[in-house]
Amino acid sequence: MKIHRTALVHPDTVIGKDVQIGPFSIIGPNVTIGDGTIIKNHVTVTGNTFLGKNNVIHPNAVLGAEPQDLKYRGEATPLIMGNNNVVREGVTINIGTEHGGGKTFIGNNNFFMANTHIAHDCIIEDYVLLANGVLLGGHVMIERGAKLMGIVGVQPFVTIGRYAYVGGHTRIVQDVPPYVIIEGHPARIRQVNVVGLEREGFPKEQIDEIKKAFKMLFRSEVFNRTKVLEELENQKDISPEVKYLLTFLRNVDKGKYGRYREILRYSAVATD
Numbered sequence: 001m002k003i004h005r006t007a008l009v010h011p012d013t014v015i016g017k018d019v020q021i022g023p024f025s026i027i028g029p030n031v032t033i034g035d036g037t038i039i040k041n042h043v044t045v046t047g048n049t050f051l052g053k054n055n056v057i058h059p060n061a062v063l064g065a066e067p068q069d070l071k072y073r074g075e076a077t078p079l080i081m082g083n084n085n086v087v088r089e090g091v092t093i094n095i096g097t098e099h100g101g102g103k104t105f106i107g108n109n110n111f112f113m114a115n116t117h118i119a120h121d122c123i124i125e126d127y128v129l130l131a132n133g134v135l136l137g138g139h140v141m142i143e144r145g146a147k148l149m150g151i152v153g154v155q156p157f158v159t160i161g162r163y164a165y166v167g168g169h170t171r172i173v174q175d176v177p178p179y180v181i182i183e184g185h186p187a188r189i190r191q192v193n194v195v196g197l198e199r200e201g202f203p204k205e206q207i208d209e210i211k212k213a214f215k216m217l218f219r220s221e222v223f224n225r226t227k228v229l230e231e232l233e234n235q236k237d238i239s240p241e242v243k244y245l246l247t248f249l250r251n252v253d254k255g256k257y258g259r260y261r262e263i264l265r266y267s268a269v270a271t272d
Contacts, residue, residue, distance in 0.1 A: 004041075016053070030076075031064070034083070047095045048076055052083040052108070061091045067120030069097050069138060082108040082126075090115040097121055100139055101264070107144075119156070131168070139261055143178065145200055157261040161248055163200060165193045174258030177248055179210050179241065180218075189218055206241055213242045217249070225249070 002020045003009055009027040016035035021027065025039050028046040034053040039045065043057050047064030057063065064079045066072060077096040080103055087093075091112050096103040100121035107126040112118070116130045119138040129147040130136075137156035142148070146160045149168035154160070159175045166172060167183025176182050179197060181190045192211050216228050232238065232246055256262040 022059075028064070048078040049095070050078060050080045052081055052085075054083055055081060055085045055087065057087045058089045058091075060089050061087050061093075063087070063091075063093050064095050065092065067094045067097050067138070069100075069120055071099065072097050072120070077102055077104075077120075079104045079106075081106040084108055085110045085112070087112050088114045088116075091117070093118040094120045097138075113150075139264060141261060145196070146176075147196065155259070157259045157265060159248075159259070159261055162244070163193055163196055165196050175248075175252045175255070175260055177252075178245055180214065202241075206239055209239050210241055210245070213245060217245075 004023045010029040012029040014032040022041035025043040036054040049064030075098040113132045116134045123141045125144040131150040133151040141159045143162040145163040148166040155173040161178030251260040
């Protein structure tokens, strides 16, 4: 363990093995820092925040601050981060809210570039990349392997599907299906994220099946998604990837305004 003499670390902080805390960083009393994590200079870690192993937190990041939610009343809600994440300069990640799921959750092996913001009650799975200036509203879910390019803004309660690619400067107000590229003003689904899937090791046969389903769902001249979904669901030997795509789209239809997680908003209101 190596803590710089100018760092302010509360005596109740739980610190694992081989942790480094740099100059002028401030670590609060309800914080746990896992083995091998590196906190560089001028970092603030506050709130009920748990950091797993081997994370790297760069200067001027603020982790565990209070939500920017007018309904928040000081509840002891956590920020939970897994292992091997890289948090670059100026990133802000807030704790959760009592009626929004109760926690903000970050998985493993994610990369958050400079000045990204992850609001209260967001769920970020594994191997997600958020490029510079990405802004996530509250309750957003980013699934495994998704990549959001610079200055993307995401509406609260949106879900970004697995291995989706969101082009820079795009405003996302509805759920983004897995495996696709989306960009533009307004945002439009362009094509299957073939390069991204290849880099993730998807075999050609799986990618071809996703492309075939994509063409039926998003490129049909006669657009009747319900009919196409039923047709695909009735096919034999459907791949797990296409099955997940169909389930994702069915869930979107259950939500409001094109956002499946929007139903959480009304569930929270009902319990107030």
